[in-house]
Amino acid sequence: MEAVVALVPLLTVLVLAGAVALGVGIVRRSPPSREASVAAARRHARSASVAAVALGAVAALATAAREVGNTSPGGLGVTALLVPIVFGIVHTLVLAAGELTWPRPQGEVRRARLVRRGALDAAPRWLVRTAAIAAGLAAAVLTGGALLADETGRRVTHGSTAYGNPAWSTASPFPGLFYGRLAAIGLLVLAVVTAGALWVVANRPAVATEDDRIEGALRRASAHRVLRAAVAATLVVAGGLLLVGGMAASNVGALPLPGWAGALPGLLTALAGLVVGFVRAPGVPADQPASV
Numbered sequence: 001m002e003a004v005v006a007l008v009p010l011l012t013v014l015v016l017a018g019a020v021a022l023g024v025g026i027v028r029r030s031p032p033s034r035e036a037s038v039a040a041a042r043r044h045a046r047s048a049s050v051a052a053v054a055l056g057a058v059a060a061l062a063t064a065a066r067e068v069g070n071t072s073p074g075g076l077g078v079t080a081l082l083v084p085i086v087f088g089i090v091h092t093l094v095l096a097a098g099e100l101t102w103p104r105p106q107g108e109v110r111r112a113r114l115v116r117r118g119a120l121d122a123a124p125r126w127l128v129r130t131a132a133i134a135a136g137l138a139a140a141v142l143t144g145g146a147l148l149a150d151e152t153g154r155r156v157t158h159g160s161t162a163y164g165n166p167a168w169s170t171a172s173p174f175p176g177l178f179y180g181r182l183a184a185i186g187l188l189v190l191a192v193v194t195a196g197a198l199w200v201v202a203n204r205p206a207v208a209t210e211d212d213r214i215e216g217a218l219r220r221a222s223a224h225r226v227l228r229a230a231v232a233a234t235l236v237v238a239g240g241l242l243l244v245g246g247m248a249a250s251n252v253g254a255l256p257l258p259g260w261a262g263a264l265p266g267l268l269t270a271l272a273g274l275v276v277g278f279v280r281a282p283g284v285p286a287d288q289p290a291s292v
Contacts, residue, residue, distance in 0.1 A: 038214055040103045041207045045218065048098025049225055049281075056091035056229070060084070077154070077173045077244070078182060081237060084273075085186035088233030089193055095226050096197035102204045119198040122216075122223040130276060131231045137269065138187055138238040142180040145245055149176020156248050169252035175241035183237055194230040198223060221281040228276060235273025242266030 063086045064079060120128055150157045153176035157169070173179065201222045207215050243266025249255045250262030 038207055038218075041218055044098065044101075044103050045222060048095055051098070052091045052094035052225070052229070055094050056087040059090040060087035077179055080240060081179060081183050081186070084233045084236040084240075085183070085190060088190045088229050089186075091229045092190065092193045092197050092226060095222070095229075096193070096200050099197065099200040099204050099222060103207075119195065119202050120223075122201060122219040123198065123227050124220065124224055124282070127224060127227045127231060127276075131227060131234075134231050134234040134238060134273075135187075135191070137242075138183075138234055141175060141238050141241050141245065142184050145175030145180050145241065146177050148249075149174050149178075152176070153178030153180075156245075156252055171248035171251040173244045174248045175245045179241065183241060187234055187237060190230055190233060194226060197226045201226060217282055221283075224279075224281040228279060228281070232273045232277035235276060236270050239266045239268070239270030239273060242269055 060083045063082050146153075148156055150170070152172075154174055155170050155172040155176070156174040175183075201219060204222075207218055243263045246255065246257075246262035246264070246266055247259045248262075250257045250259045255262050
């Protein structure tokens, strides 16, 4: 029962995130297009985005429901790690499937540009930089946790001298190999899936349109959706590990900070991940005025 109560905030945030994302997508739509090919592409992208959020949330909730009865040592922490990782992987796979089934050009195609695109060419620069920062932070947290944890891989022990006598303090949970191994494998799988999805976005058929701005915007939006979820999941996982690690290190006296201050960097990192997850994909510009 305590495990269920502890997971309620996490599941609540997940459900609210999905609801807000869907609401923003419905309310803030781009202007309608006069071109049938563009309209079909936008419908397809919207459907894939909604399906990715829905199926990702279902997979994450199913993971939480399956693991919530895990009463083994560290079971709750393992569940908390799996939820965002599973959401990110399933979300990305659904988006990749959507890109693989992108509407093919139909009817007369007046022209086609041959453009060589890299996997990150269409992704927003700020999101690429954030992804690099998130990956570096996750690697640093996992490495530091593995080096500082004790032999159990989920506790930290710190020695001090009080009144001339040695004293030892131990606190858990701590992001040692017990948690770090699972997080590293999950984030690595997420990175591979994300790289594959970005490659699919870069190489899918172009939309048959006379307006190059629309084609570019559609591809940027696809890359944004793929990278957004992966970055958000990575920041939430790294932030969660940093939160519990900082709190444990502060509690045993390894950091000259109160527990809440040691946990603050991790909390801010996880919140940054949620913020990234809510950033709306670039909109598709209105059609250029028809020539008279």
